[in-house]
Amino acid sequence: MLHRWLRGKNRNTPDKSEQTPLRVLHVGKYYPPYRGGMESFLADLIEQQRAGGIDARTVVHGDPLPDDPEWLIRVPVQVTLVFAPIALGFPFALWKAIQRFKPDVLHLHMPNNAAFWPLIIPSARRIPWVVHWHSDVLVSEWDTVLKACYQLYKPFETKLLQHSEAILATSPPYMAASAPLQRWLYKTVAIPLGLKPLDTETLQQAEEEDVSEWGDAQLRILSVGRLTYYKGFDTLISAVAGFAEVQLLIAGEGEQRKELEALIERERSHHGCARVKLLGQVSEARKYALFNSCDIFALASRERTEAFGLVLIEAMQHGKPCIASDLDGSGMSWVVGQSGAGQCYAPDQVQAWKEAIRQALNTKAQLALRGQVALRAADAQFTIAQCEARIREIYQSCSSRAAMPGTEQLSTQQLLVAVLYDIRDVDRLAQWRPALPGQQLVCVDATGDPDAASMLQQASIASLALHHLGWEDTLAVLQRLVSEQAYTGLALMPAHRILEQAGAEEDRRPGWWQRMLAGLGVQYHHLGRDTWVLRGAALTDWTLAAHGAFGARVWSIKK
Known part of the structure; x- marks a missing residue:
């Protein structure tokens, strides 16, 4: 490794970190209550940063809400094109935030078309950029519209990575497999995502939630996510078909609901039973209740759009073992392997997932012990506090205002x-x-x-x-x-x-x-x-x- 994360500035920069807090402006896609892994992580990260003394703020898409804090700027969206929100007021809102806030670092969360606006804002270009690479833009060879749009998107993506001071990948496997990052590996570092501790008030509310959907099942399998093709819910549905003692609950809503409902009916008629229920969107308390009451969590995603699998960490926080896709280049198998929280199986291979369910039935008594291993791993390896501390180090290395560790002269050569x-x-x-x-x-x-x-x-x-x-x-x-x-x-x-x-x-x-x-x-x-x-x-x-x-x-x- 020829270098570390240091901006090319005089190493005798005075330490001002004790005089004023580090100011960080995040450019995100959306922010809660909008649901999504990127959005949940951004909210947890900003909360942790502000608690730790960093003045963190964000500009995102969405309609402003009455209880939004002053550090959260939402910009209304006029139209959404190929999953990309278009907010005509975003560049002005970002410019205005930079002028008023005068951030030391811009933290840009990708994929996100709004993160390209700093390329044309002079005041933004004078600030160090940290790019958080949550996922590649994966284009199906059959989706000609998305392929054409990505050809327009890619040059801006390249310029963004070129101008950045540091790039944060979410896991070593994703960093190694991401084609857009290969040219920039010299300034890329893998920092696993993390979550904040479970909310005690929500846990109390969860105790009052009705989870009777499990019925009398001997093995309770939970999966959570948007009902979309890459999540692999069809694989899970086909895998549980024929197991009368297994109940699968899927929490989430999306464009694939009708297809999945039709698949459930076909599997029932073919195998005699397919105990699957689509619960739709659930509240946070109900989600907690479902995690608490399940025996095992399943994530069968088939594409690297599932870059990390933050929901696996959620399951581990509730002390649940996991079964996930062994998908090359995704962080899912790395998370499960690092934590010892469960096993991974080939995506789209229904027979492999049937065998996983059969093994879980045969070793039901051991699932609780595996869940405790998962819980300890979540606390030891995947907390937002650990993630924030490593990101803070990156800020300090690339911010012209942050303290530079080791300012002594290292060489006279x-x-x-x-x-x-x-x-x-x-x-x-x-x-x-x-x-x-x-x-x-x-x-x-x-x-x-x-x-x-x-x-x-x-x-x-x-x-x-x-x-x-x-x-x-x-x-x-x-x-x-x-x-x-x-x-x-x-x-x-x-x-x-x-x-x-x-x-x-x-x-x-x-x-x-x-x-x-x-x-x-x-x-x-x-x-x-x-x-x-x-x-x-x-x-x-x-x-x-x-x-x-x-x-x-x-x-x-x-x-």
Whole structure:
């Protein structure tokens, strides 16, 4: 790992954290009482942040409610297109919030088309961005409308990730499998989601709720979520069909209700029984009562739209074991595996889920013990307090106002950056250590040769692959590395010149137009040809600069 989460700023930034609280403005999609995993998490996170001394506020879609606090700004939606709410007043509301609140960090929750507005708001672009990557936008190959819309959405998504200081993925498997994140892994960190403790007042209300829908079932299975295709409720319905001693309750509402009702009738006629009830939308107290009274919780989602499965944590908080889909790239199996809360089964494989139900029936006496394991794991690994603490560290590393830990100087060395265009120059790079003591080397691999990475690794040379990052992002990584390690000098040069030119000043006098650009605060270099040496104030200015690139031609512009 070539860097950690530090913004490219002078490491001697004064600590103001004790003078004023850190100000964070969240840009979300919706906020409770709107139901959804992203929305519940956002509410819990803001509550925890405000309790911990962070001045957290949010701008979201929706009609303002009479009891909304002053830190919650809802912007009315005029129309919804392909699941995307369109609020014409959102950019003005966001601009106004930034002007009044003057946040230190913008926390953008994705997927969310409203999170793109900071790209065109100058005051927003001057604030560090933390992007919370809750889920990819997954496009079915048969959904031509959504595919076309995503082609319009994707360039903005890319620009958003490019401009961000840090990206938060919800689990290591999702981070590894997300195609949009692969280019930005150098600034992505996995922070599992968490929930606040169960509300004691709601627990008391839950005791009065009627849960007679379970009937006389020996095994009570609960599933919760919007009735939509990716949730896999059809798999669960087919799996319980034929088990007279099993009752499945599904809490939630959605566009697939009629299809699921028809499936229940077909399974009843085919197998003789299918004890399934669709409960529709339920209150929080009733949901608590259903969790408390079930034997096991099931989540059979079939697509990575189910990025984490926050509802699994809810079940674990109630001391319930879980069965979930073993879906590549989703956090579901990771959550269950990390916690030891249950077992995972192949999505859409009805026979596998039937076997899971059969095993649960045969080991009914052990379910309560597994539930206790799940409860302990929820308290130890998936609390909102733990999640908030890790996010706070990210804020502190990227906010210009936050305290920077470890402000002592970490290095007095010069950093050498060798641009490798010819794989034959790896042997020359391997000679740098004995020839240039007291300096550190990073190689930018511009060869595109698949063997280059392994050759550089064998030579113990840290490297960045240009074909993955591009020059703008490569320079952003180097900015962070220089800032974190407090290097006193930086030399960028072609790899074949590493032994002759390292540690020397530039041997090519800048042209008149380069000197003119320098007077305007713009530095231009051709990184495949020039040696570029930066020391002292010039290096400090460079760590604060923005970069533009056209091939190996790079412009560094003072912000």
